[in-house]
Amino acid sequence: MMNESNAMVRGSDEPHEGVPLGSTFDLPPEVEQVFTEFRTCEFSTLARDGTPITWPLITLWQPEEQRFVLTTSIGLPNKAFNARRDGRVSLLFSDQTASGLQDPPAVLVQGDAEVPEEIHTSPNDLGEYWKRTWRIQPAGKTYGSNVLTRSPMDWYYMRLYIYVRPRRILVWNDGDFAKPPMEVYHVD
Amino acid sequence: MWTEIEKYLPLFESAVLSASDGEGYPYSVRCRPEQDRPEGILRIDLAGGTNVQAGPASLLYHSHDEELWNQKIFLLRGRLEETSEGHVFRPEKFIPSVGIGGPLGTVRMVLGVRKATAAYLSKRNLERPRIPWAEIADLKVES
Numbered sequence: 001m002m003n004e005s006n007a008m009v010r011g012s013d014e015p016h017e018g019v020p021l022g023s024t025f026d027l028p029p030e031v032e033q034v035f036t037e038f039r040t041c042e043f044s045t046l047a048r049d050g051t052p053i054t055w056p057l058i059t060l061w062q063p064e065e066q067r068f069v070l071t072t073s074i075g076l077p078n079k080a081f082n083a084r085r086d087g088r089v090s091l092l093f094s095d096q097t098a099s100g101l102q103d104p105p106a107v108l109v110q111g112d113a114e115v116p117e118e119i120h121t122s123p124n125d126l127g128e129y130w131k132r133t134w135r136i137q138p139a140g141k142t143y144g145s146n147v148l149t150r151s152p153m154d155w156y157y158m159r160l161y162i163y164v165r166p167r168r169i170l171v172w173n174d175g176d177f178a179k180p181p182m183e184v185y186h187v188d
Numbered sequence: 189m190w191t192e193i194e195k196y197l198p199l200f201e202s203a204v205l206s207a208s209d210g211e212g213y214p215y216s217v218r219c220r221p222e223q224d225r226p227e228g229i230l231r232i233d234l235a236g237g238t239n240v241q242a243g244p245a246s247l248l249y250h251s252h253d254e255e256l257w258n259q260k261i262f263l264l265r266g267r268l269e270e271t272s273e274g275h276v277f278r279p280e281k282f283i284p285s286v287g288i289g290g291p292l293g294t295v296r297m298v299l300g301v302r303k304a305t306a307a308y309l310s311k312r313n314l315e316r317p318r319i320p321w322a323e324i325a326d327l328k329v330e331s
Contacts, residue, residue, distance in 0.1 A: 039256045042204045042248055044214035051244035051265055052206035052214035055285070056252075074308040075301035092204060092216035098254040110213040121317045123327045134331040137256035141328050150321060152298070155305040157319045167213070177217050178236045 028184060031171060034107050035061035035068075037099040039136050041091040043070060045082035045113070052090070053082065058136070059091065060129040068109070069129060070162040074119055075155040080162060083113040089164055094175065098136070106175040111164040120159045189282045190225060196249065196262055196288060197223065204248040205232060205277065207240035207268045215240050221247060221277060229276040232268075242270045247277055260287035 040056040047053050060069045068091060072079055083089055094106040123130040134141050144150045144157065170181035202220050209215040217238050221230035230247065234240070245268035250261040266279040284293055309316055 039252065040250075042206070042216055042250075044206045044216055044246075046208075046212075046214060047244075049244055050208065050212075052208060052216070052246055053265070054204055054206040054214070054216060054246055054248040054263065056248070056250045056259075056261060058256075073301065073305070075305035077304065077308055088211075088213045090206070090214040090216055092206075092218070094204060094216075094218040095250070095252075097252060098256065106218065108216060110209070110215065119314070119317055122320050123324050127327060130327055131331045134328055139255060139257045141331075144319070144321060144324060145328070150319070152302070154316070154319050155301055157324065158305065158317055172236075175218075176236075177219065180236055 027169070028171070030105055031107055031169070031184060032061070032063070033101060034093045034099075034104050035059070037101055038093045038096060038104075039098050040095060041093050041109075042095075043079065044090045044092070045079045046086045046088060047078075047082055048085070053079065054092075055079065056095070058129075058133055060126070060132060066165060068111070068164040068166075069126065070164065071120075071126070071129065071159045072162065073155050074158045074160060077160065080115045080160045083115045083162055087112045087114065089113045089162075091164065094177075096175065103174050106172040106177065108168075108170040108172075108181065109164070109166050110168045110170075111166045114163045115160055118161075120161060121157050123157070126161065189279060190228070192262075192282045192284070193264070193279065194223070194225070196260075199260055200249040200251060204250075205234075205240070205245065205268070206248065207245040208243060209239040210241060224276075227276075229269075229278050230264075231273075232275045232277055234275050240268060240275075242268050242275075244268075245277060247279070258287065261285035262288045 041059050042054050043057040044052040044054040057070050091109040096104050144153050167187045169185040172181045202218050204216050205219050206216040219232050221232050247264040252259045263283040264279040265281040269276050
């Protein structure tokens, strides 16, 4: 788990001390833009046999909490089961479609996940996430908007939250995977 | 499995390879796998150098439009191997998701999700939660 004393942040020049827990991450702005503007990340959890299973997910970056929040329906629970069994996960930001960013970097976040048991049904439990979801995926507003579709679609709003604290952040400038990545954050 | 791979692979320019790194964390990179059907593998150029280890791995293919709609997603589970000619991925299972398999695939997926939802609740002796539809509608308006 992240430890204030050994958290280091690296910019393009010299490594420097990480910021204390509770304040914002000192990441390059282009990296934070990727976190907030990319529509999805490729989220990986480890299956029982060790296979990384990867699916595209919407994320919410909470810099003040130094974490990402992702969610999954209890009808698609395997990623939650995997992360509860083995908290080692990763988020790759490599699809810039619809982000509006010009030549953004690709970013890999490796981290440690926690998945509480609580099932959330109210969007107000994580309003920021749902507002972002409906903004970037306007057609998603149709889920449950019609009384007739509510019963068949109720599972969509039965959500588990997945909290991920970064452990290492790697950046490929211009999204060029033919070059080695640059580490911009790590926890020993 | 290869019938599906050959059918859907041309829809995508690239894929996300995920394997484990030396510390056991998932490590993903975007790549352009090339089919080698006679060998039953996908060849992957990892010229940039990565921390991925040979072993259990997956390849994710996904796309969406400007409004995060019309998604197409499938996953290949398999193994990453390091050979004298470079890295190869040997697929073992094709896992379709959103937008793959036509209308029947969508129906099958929704039925599967509903079944999994019931199972999740049943295993925990939980009643099906009520969804606060009015709250959802209000927040949609705010969005």
